[in-house]
Amino acid sequence: MVTVHRPGEARAAARHRTRVTLLGTAGGPPWWDGSDRAGISTVVSVGDEHYLVDCGEGWGRRFRAAGLGPAGFQRGLDGLRGVFVTHHHSDHLVDYPNLLLLAWHNGADGLRRPIQVFGPGDRGTLPPVFAPERRERPPEVFHPESPTPGLVESTGRLLEAYALDINDRMRDNAKPDLREIFEIRDIPLPEGTGDDPNGDPAPEMSPFEVYRDENVRVTAILVDHRPVFPAFAFRFDTAGGSVVLSGDTGVCDNLVTIARGADLLVHECIDLDWVEQLIGPGSETPDPNLMQHMLAAHTSVEEVGPQAEKAGVGTLVLTHLVPANAPAGKWRRAQAGFSGTLVVGEDLMTLGLD
Numbered sequence: 001m002v003t004v005h006r007p008g009e010a011r012a013a014a015r016h017r018t019r020v021t022l023l024g025t026a027g028g029p030p031w032w033d034g035s036d037r038a039g040i041s042t043v044v045s046v047g048d049e050h051y052l053v054d055c056g057e058g059w060g061r062r063f064r065a066a067g068l069g070p071a072g073f074q075r076g077l078d079g080l081r082g083v084f085v086t087h088h089h090s091d092h093l094v095d096y097p098n099l100l101l102l103a104w105h106n107g108a109d110g111l112r113r114p115i116q117v118f119g120p121g122d123r124g125t126l127p128p129v130f131a132p133e134r135r136e137r138p139p140e141v142f143h144p145e146s147p148t149p150g151l152v153e154s155t156g157r158l159l160e161a162y163a164l165d166i167n168d169r170m171r172d173n174a175k176p177d178l179r180e181i182f183e184i185r186d187i188p189l190p191e192g193t194g195d196d197p198n199g200d201p202a203p204e205m206s207p208f209e210v211y212r213d214e215n216v217r218v219t220a221i222l223v224d225h226r227p228v229f230p231a232f233a234f235r236f237d238t239a240g241g242s243v244v245l246s247g248d249t250g251v252c253d254n255l256v257t258i259a260r261g262a263d264l265l266v267h268e269c270i271d272l273d274w275v276e277q278l279i280g281p282g283s284e285t286p287d288p289n290l291m292q293h294m295l296a297a298h299t300s301v302e303e304v305g306p307q308a309e310k311a312g313v314g315t316l317v318l319t320h321l322v323p324a325n326a327p328a329g330k331w332r333r334a335q336a337g338f339s340g341t342l343v344v345g346e347d348l349m350t351l352g353l354d
């Protein structure tokens with residue numbers, strides 16, 4: 001059974017050993033007028049140990065506000081065990097540098113073991129140019145030496161950019177070697193999957209294990225967030241229950257496969273009516289490029305309920321809301337086609353699993 005705790009009920013929420021805290025529930029890189037939702041980020045907790053999924057804008061302050069770590073000077077991230085990145089879109093990663101550079105000032109420099117960080121590997125090939133006939137010429141490739149890096153490489157490059165700060169902290173403040181605080185890995189795909197990211201980015205497959213410790217077993221599956229590849233959904237199985245985080249995806253059989261029978265499905269959602277009014281063909285500002293991305297790579301409020309129903313999950317929580325400033329009533333339409341409990345996500349909402 002899943003118990004919903006509204007923002008501000010952190011103390012009651014902490015009574016659940018296994019729980020999920022929504023840090024940020026806004027989708028997309030735009031700033032949304034009239035909304036204070038932070039960028040997409042979620043934490044799965046077992047006791048005092050935490051597993052962060054995605055690092056959208058503002059996750060750090062929300063983590064603090066959620067009371068997930070000890071308060072006090074240079075404390076907070078003491079219990080962070082793992083970080084899981086669903087895909088390499090900026091709205092999921094823009095505050096990843098905060099994690100890398102601020103963690104050792106906020107509780108992570110005395111950890112008994114490194115924080116385990118997992119994310120997608122190199123895409124391997126550039127995505128196609130959409131509707132090239134409408135472009136005067138194809139865009140020039142950015143950083144052609146390595147145009148589609150995976151997490152290990154992009155992390156290395158980020159840290160290089162901050163070399164002055166890192167050397168200063170280690171030499172002047174006697175901070176431990178930053179490279180020993182994190183262990184960063186690209187998630188290897190099972191052999192024979194994902195050979196053709198420009199064809200089918202989410203071929204039929206079984207979930208595969210990414211990480212395991214005494215609290216959690218984390219499995220992943222490819223989802224369809226074309227042309228982004230690899231894009232993962234993650235499942236956390238714990239003694240207290242199971243939760244699946246969809247990442248960003250269009251309607252996709254693999255999502256149903258990994259979510260089957262989970263207690264809780266935390267799923268992305270877009271309001272397609274709003275998209276059509278804003279950028280559809282009949283609108284004042286049609287944007288066919290963005291429109292086709294929204295249709296193919298995201299799940300609408302009408303589609304998400306039937307997906308959850310197919311998977312047989314008990315509770316569906318909507319997050320990564322686009323637009324983030326839509327009234328809650330819009331999202332409640334997702335109940336259509338879903339016989340379980342629907343929850344419209346809010347920042348700092350906690351879902352207790354046990």
Ligand SMILES: [Zn+2]
Pocket residue numbers: 087089225228248
């Ligand atoms: Zn995305």
